[in-house]
Amino acid sequence: MPSWPAETKYISKNTLRIDAPEKVTGRARYSSDIQEKGWLYGMILRSKWPAAKIKSINLDKARQMPGIKAAVLSPAIEERQKNGADLTLRFYGEEIAAVAGTSKSACIDALKAIEVDVEPNDNFVVLEDDAKAPDAPRVWADAPNVGDSKPKETGDVDSAFGECAAVIEGFYTTPVQIHNPMETHGSTTSWTDAGVTCWSSTQGITSVKNGLAGALNLDHDKVRVITDFMGGGFGAKFNPGPHTVMAAKLSQAAKAPVRLMLTRFDQALAVGNRPSSFQKIKMGATADGMLHAFEFDNYGTAGIGGGAATGGGGSGVTLPAPYPTYKVPNTRVKQASVAINAGGATAFRAPAHPPGCYGFESAMDDLAVKLGVDPVEFRIKNAVTEIHKKEFKLGAEKFGWKDKYKKPGSSAGVVKTGVGCASAAWPAGGPNNKTQGEAQINPDGSIEFRLGVQDIGTGSKTVIAIIAADLLGLTPEQITVKVGDTNYPPGPGSGGSTTTASISPTIYDICTKALTQLQTQSGIADARGKNWKAACKKLGVSPLVVHGNWIEGLSTKPAYGVQFAEVDVDTDTGLVTVKKIVAIHDCGLIVNQITTESQINGGIIMGMGYALFEERVMDDLSGVVLNPNFETYKLATMGDIPEIEVTLLNMPERGVIGIGEPATVPTAAAIGNAVANAIGVRVYSLPITPAKVLAALGKVPKANSATT
Amino acid sequence: MKAFQYATAHSFDSARELVADNGMYLAGGNDTLGLLKEYLVSPNILVNIKSLPGLDKIERGSDSWKIGALVTVAQIENDPQIAKTFPGLQQAAAEVGSQQIRNVASVGGNLAQHSRCWYFRHRDTLCMKKGGDLCYARHGENRYHSLFTGNTCISPVVSNLATAFAALDAKAIVLRDGKETPMTMAKLYQGAWENPQSHNSLKPGDLIVRVEIPTARTSSAFIQMSDKQAFDWALVSCAAAANLSGGKLNSPRVAVGCISPVPWQVEAANQFLDGKELTDDVASQAADMILKGAEPHEHNGYKIPMAHALIRRTLLKLKG
Structure with missing residues (x-):
């Protein structure tokens, strides 16, 4: 069985x-940034209506506009x-x-200039509670x-509530979250x-x-995808999406490369998002502080990707409940x-977990208060894994919980x-074994690694250099890393x-094989470190090319984790100021400490x-997204x-083990x-x-019904 | 945006002449650019006024200071003498936008900026402000909107400087038809109170050339509350100014931002405060008077307790 070296540099x-200098x-x-010779800008026409039927559409006028080289229909409209x-x-x-x-x-x-003749349909619905009504307009006819x-x-929940010493009920809700990586979605595509x-x-x-080969009806070997650098992706950048399919078709029609990057406005509408949740929770514990009964009724929206017509799915509508860090016998x-x-939902950093964790961990606190027990002790008592118990203990100590926790x-x-x-458990995070x-x-001793993976900003290139350096007795600077090209051997998507x-x-596999082959070809028993160049x-004359695969055992x-938060709340103005977050996380063998910590910092900031x-x-009146910009879709900034x-x-x-997702789960x-x-x-x-x-504190007067 | 001409004016007369052809003045351009890009305005010409003489000066007189319309918000934020003489104004400037925005934003532009109502700014909603027949906010998402209005539109004034200037009883000097017309902040925004399609009282061709601030009030303060700690609009803001002698208020003025199309001032409250010793209780009574008659909508009722707190805190901040 292979194993990681005990001593590492x-x-x-x-x-x-x-790649920091670059x-x-x-x-x-x-x-x-790609500027291929003769490249063109691409842009998308989007529906101004929440529901409508296109009676006719004509692109000819647009094609005749000055500077315009091509116009195409969206793949879905073309198909229909x-x-x-x-x-x-x-x-x-x-x-x-x-x-x-x-x-x-x-x-x-x-x-x-595009001529679209539409019949707007006023029978639309954009709020979850309205859409649930029996007489609501149907999104899918x-x-x-x-x-x-x-x-x-599981178990017998109704009688179990009767056996509880304390029972709480709450209605916990979370909003739709929009994907806003610093680099918007898009590509430069040349056909x-x-x-x-x-x-x-x-x-x-x-x-x-x-995806692109399929949409364009091309052989796979006719499509090459390159991602040298990318400015973030959190689950919504796995597929070409209509924008890249259209970029390719525009390129074909214009006979020129087309750069079609979405705008921030586009980003708010149609790239997928994290579904909302409306969680009705009833939970009870016995007198000895053990969770005993749990009832959960949740709904949320995945936009047009929800409802019966889509199989009731939608990425991340179905929450992990009870939250898997804890065990409840009757549910x-x-x-x-x-x-x-x-716009429909898609994967979003730890799909379903931040809302699932928010609902359940809120209920945990409410129940601990009702039971009159310390929330951390209550959690340790009910935690499923020893790692979690350990993390709660360590976190409480580092945070100073005993001194800070007051009634x-x-x-x-x-x-x-x-x-x-709150706690996180990320059940994925394992490898892609292909x-x-x-x-x-x-x-001359130079060495280049080529993997068809991409570095989404987490430092994957550096991970490759670190591991190769340690196994070959070299320094990371001596390792050249090439990723982000489908001409290289296939790697995993950066997700999960x-x-x-x-x-x-x-x-590890490549390095082991390389050392064996070098030994055979050079006759030097140990090619590592100071023997490498020789x-x-x-x-x-010929370089040695070594192919490797994912191997088992490494x-x-x-991954798990817990986070502690300290806040100030101004009860006159309602302002919440987060003062401190203490995070304890595990991800097996840490490859690079500094970028792992960065992942966790980023996860906390996002959370x-x-x-x-x-x-x-x-x-609900116009059906538009009201905040498709950073002015009113607010993101945390340095302050x-x-x-x-x-x-x-x-x-x-x-x-x-991977860490990208659990880091953002428990923060909220x-x-x-x-x-x-x-x-x-x-x-x-x-x-x-x-x-x-202010509303929770009972300080907000009722709306004047005469004016609303 | 639609194509437009661009010209630089070197005299006030030529500026007025150039702008007459469905034009707009251009100073910092922060607000103008946003309006252009969303097709909210489509002028034939942008008239750059940055070369007009004298508009970038701060004149420090004994009775009043004159702040040119082209003085930047960053200059106000960073001027130590302003921080000493009009601390409320300096504090209001420091909370505007981001550093990059403050570096180019002008005093005149901050006062003349248009509504930030998200229905007004949205490219696909035709609200009353844009000539439609409906105030969407009144029926819809009104968390950022007004508690007081004189018409149907409930879009509030969001200029920090206007709120601070109101408390200092400053006047905007508007060049109208070649004549200098002084306007109090109340007057400068009266048009928005009356007319849903206006966001101030300026007419086509009007140009704010400077603001004159009386030095009569030696204490002033400004506080705003936002969702975020930086680079965010105020949910509510408050400015206060007065003379303080022996702990008593003299000629006090309070103005509240973001709760009305005009910087919200209640003369009765100013009179009530005049001559009073500044205590929690007095400040609280003044806040009650200022917010009396507020008409909250479905999502903005929180502005009442928030404004109440800010009025109290801003008044108490006058004590230093």
């Missing part, structure tokens, strides 16, 4: 990103037109067509808005006789390649997805301090926190935005970010619990805005 230490000097070229189906639009922002031209302004003008939702039961080359901002070069769980006329609402003064905690890679070792667990064993020199899953700021706001203290538990014996729940602890009442709804805090 780089693994589990701090190595700065090997990134900070601007030499790194992202998809939106071909089949003679109704051209139904189901949400504000749905793609209709796209143009390519020599300037942005030419494209904007051309979009306005042939199926109800509410998806199938048979309850799942020539030789095939399609797509510089895509993607977290899955292989899935984009396959009844009912969940439903509700279709509305809005809810008991902090003196107008500005009240509160503390809270991962491959190769290394080319040159006679699987990347590091996939590539690390693959590099051994490579013996290769003669990676595993799952904090989810707790306090982020929320897609739909207008909001608290002191963050990260402690990593290094467990080399478990092997490598911990902050919500801290707010409840501060003010003595719960804010049942994310984001926790000043308005909601």
Whole structure:
């Protein structure tokens, strides 16, 4: 069985990103930086209506506009037109067509010149509760808005509540969260006789390649996807999406490369999002502090991707309940997805977990208060795994929980301090066992690794360099790493926190094989370190190319974690200020300490935005997204970010595990619990805005019904 | 945006002449650019006024200061003498937008900026402000909107400087038809109170050339509350100014931002405060008077307790 070396020079230490100089000097070229010869701008025409039927559409006028080289219909509209189906639009922002031209302004003008004759449909619905009503307008004509939702039961929940010493009930809600990576979705795509080359901002070069080949009806070997650098992806960048399919078709028609990057406005409408949740929770514990009964009734929306017509699914509507860090013997769980006329859902950093954790961990605190027990002790008692128990104990110690935890609402003064905690369990995070890679070792001792994985910004290239350096006795600077090209051996998509667990064993395999072959070819018994150059020199003229695969025994899953939050709440203004987050996380063998900590910092900041700021706001009268910009779709910025203290538990014996997702799971729940602890009442709804805090405190007068 | 001409004016007369052809003045351009890009305005010409003489000066007189319309918000934020003489104004400037925005934003532009109502700013809703027949906010998502209005539109004034200037009883000097017309902040925004399609009282061709601030009030303060700690609009803001002698208020003025189309001032409250010793109780009574008659909508009722707290805190902040 292979195993990671016990003594390391780089693994589990701090190595700065090997591509940091390129990134900070601007030499790194992202998809939106690609400037192929003769490239054109691409832009998309979107539905202005939440529901409508296109009676006719004509692109000819747009094609004749100055500077415009091509115009195409969206793949869905083209398909429906071909089949003679109704051209139904189901949400504000749905793609209709796209143009390519020599300037942005030419494209904007051309979009306005597209002749679309529509019949707007005023029977639309954009709010979950409205969509649930029996007489609600249907998003999909042939199926109800509410998806199938048979309850799942374990034990005997009804009699179990009777055996409880304390029972709480609450209605915990979370909003739709919009994907806003710093680099928007998009690509530069070039379609020539030789095939399609797509510089895509993607977290899955292989899935984009396959998706694009399928949509364009091309052989897979005719499509190449390149992602040298990318500015973030959190689950919504696995597929080409209509925008990249249209970019390719525009390129074909215009005979020129087309750069089609979405705008921030586009981003808010149609790239997928995290579904909302409306969680009715009833939970009880016995007198000895053990969870005993749990009843859960949740619904949420995945936009047009929800409801019965889509099988009741939608990425992340169905929450993990009870939250898997805890065990409840008697449960009844009912969940439903509700279709509305809005952009569909997709994977979003730890799909279903942040809302699932928020609901359950809020209920945990409410129940601990009702039982009159310490929330941390209550959690340790009910935690499933020993790792969690250990993390809660360690976190409490580092945070100073015993000194800081006071009875809810008991902090003196107008500005009240509160503390809270929550846990994460990320059941994925294991490897993609089909991962491959190769290394080319040159006679001068230089070595290049090539993997068809992509670095979404987490430091995957550096992970490769670190592992290779330690196993070959070299330094990370001596290792050249090439990723982000489908011409390399296939790697995993960067999702599910699987990347590091996939590539690390693959590099191990390549290095082991390389050393064996070098030994054979050079006659030098140990080619590592100081013997490296001499051994490579013996290769003669031809470089050695070694192919490797993911191998068993060096990676595993799952990852866990706990976070503690300390907040100030101004009870006069409702303002919540997060002062400190203490995070304890584990991911097996830590490959690079510094970038792992960065992952956790980023997860906490994202979780904090989810707790306090982020929320897609739909207008029920017009059906539009009201906040498709950073002015009113609020994200945490530097001034909001608290002191963050990260402690990593290094467990080399478990092997490598991913960490990207669990890091963001418990933050909002911990902050919500801290707010409840501060003010003595719960804010049942994310984001926790000043308005909601003041309402929870009973300070907000009723609306004047005459004026609303 | 639609194509437009661009010209730089070197005299006030030529500026007025150029702008007469469905034009707009251009100073910092923060608000103008946003309006253009969303097709909310489509002028034939942008008239750059940054070369007009004298508009970038701060003149420090004994009775009043004159702040040119082209003085940037960052200059106000960073001027130590302003921080000493009009601390409330400095504090209001420091909370505007981001550093990058403050660096180019002008005093005139901050006062003349248009509504931030998300229905007004949205490219696909035709609200009353844009000539439609419906105030969407009144029926819909009104968390950022007004508690008081004189018409159907409930979009509030969001200029921090206007709120601070109101408390200091400053006047905007508006060049109208070649004549300097002084306007109090109440007057400058009266048009928005009356007319849903206006966001101030400026007419086409009007140009704010400077603001004159009386030095009579030696204490001033400003506080805003936002969702975020930085680079966020105020949910509610408050400015206060007065003379303090022996702990008593003299000629006090309070103005509240973001709860009305005008910086919200209640003369009765100013009179009530005059001559009073500044205590929690007095501040609280003044807040009650200022917020009396507030008409909350479905989602903005929180502004009442928030404004109440800010009025109290801003008044008490006058004590230093």
